[in-house]
Amino acid sequence: MTDSGTNYYQADELRKNKQYAEAEIAFRTLWDSHPTANVGWRWALCLRKLGRTEEALKTIMQAAQVFPHDEWLRKEHAWCLYSQEVKPAQEAMDLGRVVRFAQRMVDLAQDPLVIQRAAFSVIKVAKERGKWDVVDYWCRKLDPQQLGAEPQMIGERRSMSEREQWYYAQVKALVHLEQWADARTLALEAAAAFPHKDDFRRWAAQALAETGDPTGAVGELEVLIRRNNAPWYILVDLAQLKFTLGQREEALRLACRSALAFGEDKAKVNLFAFLAEVGLNLNQPTFAALNLALAKAVREREGWPIKQDLVELEQRINASLSSMDPIDIPSGTSQLIRRCQQEWSHQSIAGQTRYTGRVYKLPEGKSFGFIQPDMGGGDIFVRLRDLPRVAQNVGALVEYSLEASFDQVKNRDSVQAVSVRLVSKPAFNQVASYSTSEKEVEWG
Numbered sequence: 001m002t003d004s005g006t007n008y009y010q011a012d013e014l015r016k017n018k019q020y021a022e023a024e025i026a027f028r029t030l031w032d033s034h035p036t037a038n039v040g041w042r043w044a045l046c047l048r049k050l051g052r053t054e055e056a057l058k059t060i061m062q063a064a065q066v067f068p069h070d071e072w073l074r075k076e077h078a079w080c081l082y083s084q085e086v087k088p089a090q091e092a093m094d095l096g097r098v099v100r101f102a103q104r105m106v107d108l109a110q111d112p113l114v115i116q117r118a119a120f121s122v123i124k125v126a127k128e129r130g131k132w133d134v135v136d137y138w139c140r141k142l143d144p145q146q147l148g149a150e151p152q153m154i155g156e157r158r159s160m161s162e163r164e165q166w167y168y169a170q171v172k173a174l175v176h177l178e179q180w181a182d183a184r185t186l187a188l189e190a191a192a193a194f195p196h197k198d199d200f201r202r203w204a205a206q207a208l209a210e211t212g213d214p215t216g217a218v219g220e221l222e223v224l225i226r227r228n229n230a231p232w233y234i235l236v237d238l239a240q241l242k243f244t245l246g247q248r249e250e251a252l253r254l255a256c257r258s259a260l261a262f263g264e265d266k267a268k269v270n271l272f273a274f275l276a277e278v279g280l281n282l283n284q285p286t287f288a289a290l291n292l293a294l295a296k297a298v299r300e301r302e303g304w305p306i307k308q309d310l311v312e313l314e315q316r317i318n319a320s321l322s323s324m325d326p327i328d329i330p331s332g333t334s335q336l337i338r339r340c341q342q343e344w345s346h347q348s349i350a351g352q353t354r355y356t357g358r359v360y361k362l363p364e365g366k367s368f369g370f371i372q373p374d375m376g377g378g379d380i381f382v383r384l385r386d387l388p389r390v391a392q393n394v395g396a397l398v399e400y401s402l403e404a405s406f407d408q409v410k411n412r413d414s415v416q417a418v419s420v421r422l423v424s425k426p427a428f429n430q431v432a433s434y435s436t437s438e439k440e441v442e443w444g
Helices: 003-016 020-033 037-049 053-066 071-091 095-108 112-129 132-139 162-176 180-193 198-210 214-227 232-244 248-260 269-281 285-302 308-321 333-348 428-435
Strands: 152-154 157-159 355-361 368-373 380-383 397-407 412-424
Touching (some): 003 020, 003 037, 020 037, 037 071, 053 071, 071 112, 112 132, 112 162, 162 180, 180 198, 198 214, 214 397, 232 248, 248 269, 248 333, 269 285, 333 412, 380 397
Antiparallel strands (some): 152 157
16 A cells, blocks of 8 residues: 555544544645545545635535546535535525525535535525415425434434425415415325324415315314314414304304414404404494404504505595494503403304313323313313413312314313413312312323
8 A cells, every 4th residue: 555545544543533633634744645536535624624614615516627527526525615605604594595505505515414414404494584476496406305303312302303394385385375286185195194283284275265265174174173283373274264164153253262362462463453453344343443453453563564554444434433433452562462352252252052060180291281170070171272371270160161072082072171270279279179189081
């Protein structure tokens, strides 16, 4: 073995052992005396691993002038571009720069890992920028079946797998681009692959409605809500479809339940506008005015513009109020929210039979609990989204309505408590009694 061969072997051993500082010196010396493609890309890799990304890119470009067609050198060139150009552009949310250098990465190396990293870098920024045509274009560069299906760990936090991330981005892009047939097909495919993710079923139902079957979409959303701890915005989707189908009172009840469920008010700003529209349609102008005022207050607080449709809705509400006595609308957002919550609570139970019982069990770390009904019978399942925080204490006396549900343990239709209100907090002896009860209830 020649001296250069011996030195190359020693340098590569240092690289494999992640002793990049020593390996970089060795490969640089080898390049000066005996430049080859293998020495060039390994030297650049060591520089990149040391965080010297600008030097790494200059080194790989120098080597590329000598060995322009070497596959491994082109692959390392792509990774140097990612470290020096794509990653900083992604952090700066500079979509144009991310796209430009991600495309150069793909042009350099038709390597699956390079393409995945380039594509996901673009997709992430394009999603944040609302550039759904760009998201769609780069999603189509990837085959989801070639992506990892196992959840990723970021520190101690479990994150979505690459395949699930791809489905989320591609389906959402198709929805925003109103490519409804493709959106439904892919959403159902994603729901089959990730059955515990509600958003895929939600988007499938939305696409079904947009392709002419709102009744079928209502059925799918109702099944989703009965079977899962669906978030508040899925209740909004169902409310909007009910409203479209002329079921206005039910739409109002569902929308009020959604407004009362846990969630940031700024995320619900369009829900407040929808509540105003439904209220006006049901000849409840005071209710409409309160919800419109809340939608405007949240927008003003967040520095968002007041959209033209809100201006026109306000004009219609004012016209409806013109023959009535002036109404008192709180000036502060917090006071306005409390006033609206009173209205939502009232509307969410209008026309429903009410029952009473005591919160019996709240399994630790779970998103549900159970109510022991005063009328007797089995315990009633309740999701924490429907149980006010002030009532989330064992022994609390509550009032509630019943809604069709699905018992996942017994695999059969059942009921659950909704629109729950606190009647009274538990006394200490009640808490102790319920806490030491031997009765156990399983729910999967």
